[in-house]
Amino acid sequence: MNQADDLELIQEFKKGNEQAFNKLVLRYQEKVYWVVRRFIPDHDDANDVAQNVFVKAYQSLHSFKGESSFYTWVYRIAVNLSLNEIRRKKVRKIFSIDDERTNEPQSGDDHPLEKMEKAELKMMIQKAVDRLPEKQKKVFILRYFEELPYDDISVILKTSVGGLKANYFHAVKKIGEMIKNEQG
């Protein structure tokens, strides 16, 4: 898969070939789902947002000019929709519309105690990431979890590479401080 392939599929789609769009979804569904899931830990909510990313992409693909690659374009949609969902959830939480949902520990082969420790650690890190300022959160998720190159993040977030590294540095530092505070 490369940028040229994506552009070819987009051209096909613009000519009316719906299958071309399906191929793009199949190609990027996992990546998009996981980037959304890093922002929104609940699978069901992340699933809704991830699907919505492709629905939005479908509706806007005709105006895609190809100035950036498809994947940075679709990642930008994913990041924006995820942050919108977080904001929406915060508002709903203020007005107590939603019940608090907790993440159930994932099944695995670990010893129960170890499993619990890992689940606790995961929750602690997730909480710390959630508390990061929006910009730092975006940079941290795209760099640490998605392992995107800085150049691509720079296109997605429209920020210089130097600025991204500074944000990443502060994000990591803050996560460290928050974990330290949580552990007492």
Next chain:
Amino acid sequence: MNKAEKKELLIDYVEGTIGMEKKTALERLLRESAQTHDELEKIQNVFSVLSRMQDETVPPHYFTSFLPNVRHTVEHSKGKTRFVIPSWLPSMVRPGLSFIVILTLIGFYDFLQPGNSSNEMFEIVREISRSNSLPDIAQEMTLFQNENGMPVIDSETQTEVLANEIIASNAVDENIVSDRQILSQLDDSQIEYILDQLPSVQ
């Protein structure tokens, strides 16, 4: 080396993407500056904690049903007639609001002018007052009766006087059931006015 450069180099160092020349410069700084050394340790600790984090999972076969679900939503959204805001509309919001404010101010000015068409509004309110229990209330009011309990003015005039005062006092209330309650809604000058009306219509 300024602060921003230092942050950039520390990140590159931890991620293993730092060039040889910059690596040497940073390692020298790490030997000289305890604070920088401390910062590096903290960052490395965080990455070490993060690496212990358990991977998330998704339900089995989740991704096989992803595309059909997207297609279903896309097809569903195609069926809906979407409300599209015309591009010229946002630019019309400010002038439109100004126009509405001006019209409202003109409307208020017109309404407050005596002897013009706004008095029709008073007539409408008066009619509404008449159609409710106001005539009954007016007839029972001691203010409109002589000492023998007989009406001193005809019932239509009573209602008219009362309706005017109620309108003027903004005390139109369907729950008003007695003259005492009505009187409690009126101030002294309004009661004075009603009393003044009585001899003139007697």
